[in-house]
Amino acid sequence: MDLFSQSWTALREAVAELADEDFARRSGCAGWLVRDLVCHLIIDAQDVLITLVTPAASEPTRDAVTYWELVEAPTGDDPLDALTVRLAAAYEEPWLLAFHLDDVGSAAGRAAQLADPAARVATRDQVLTAGEYLRAYVLEWTLHHLDLIAHLPGADGPPDACLALSRALLEEIAGASFPASFSDADALLVGTGRRTPTQAERADLGGLAARLPLVLG
Incomplete structure (x- = not known):
């Protein structure tokens, strides 16, 4: 729960520090500008709010690891991805995107702090405890924080x-560990296909290299 708050607060602060021109830069998400990514974060925050107020009576069917599924790499044809780009453009002014994220994002952060970690919630036709759901989102926020600053030198x-937690979750999803020579950020970037491994890194990865990228959905 604490790491959810840490990751979400840090990500929102990073968005708040963006200059207007930064919203038109490329992000680490293929095909998305920073403004598109910020719009996606608004949708994510809404999903968190919806899930935390959607109780479930049945036993949990997923946890923070099995919440994620490995999917095919995006082709750019997904209707939701296209909708996100159109929604982001509709804001016109960068400050409107930042304001909406701060507004909805703050509410999502407060809801997470008030949530009972043992309470069962439903999302995507699955049931998780609130604690496991929020733990899964540490990986989401951390990856998107890396996406946000991918072309912003000097950004925190x-x-x-x-x-560290996100790397551990990704390793559990993969069923394998990344080499100790990889920093946590490099394990996440290379592991999810956000960066191509160097020849030396590919050698260190061994058989795991053939299974990459791990595209999460």
Whole structure:
């Protein structure tokens, strides 16, 4: 729960520090500008709010690891991705995007702090405890924080503890560990296909290299 708050607060602060021109830069998400990514974060924050007020009576069917599924790499044809780009453009002014994220994002952060970690919630036709759901989102926020700053030299990255947990979650999803020579950020970037491994890194990865990227959905 604490790491959810840390990762979400750090990400929202990073968005708040963007200059207007930064919203037109490329993000680490293929095909998305920073403004498109920020719009996606608004939708994510809405999803968090909806899930935390959607109780479930049945036993949990997923946890923070099995919440994620490995999917095919995006082709750019997904209707939701296209909708996100159109919605982002509709804001016209960058400050409107930043304001909406701060407004909805603050509410999502407060809802997470008030949530009972043991309470069962429903999302995507699955049931999780609120604690496991929020733990899964540490990986989401951390990856998108890396996406946000991908082409913003000097910008602050995600908190170290959130990087470490996200790496651990990704390794559980993969069923394999990344080499100790990889920093947590590099394990996440290379592991999810956000960066191509160097020849030396590919050698260190061994058999795991053939299974990359791990595209989460």
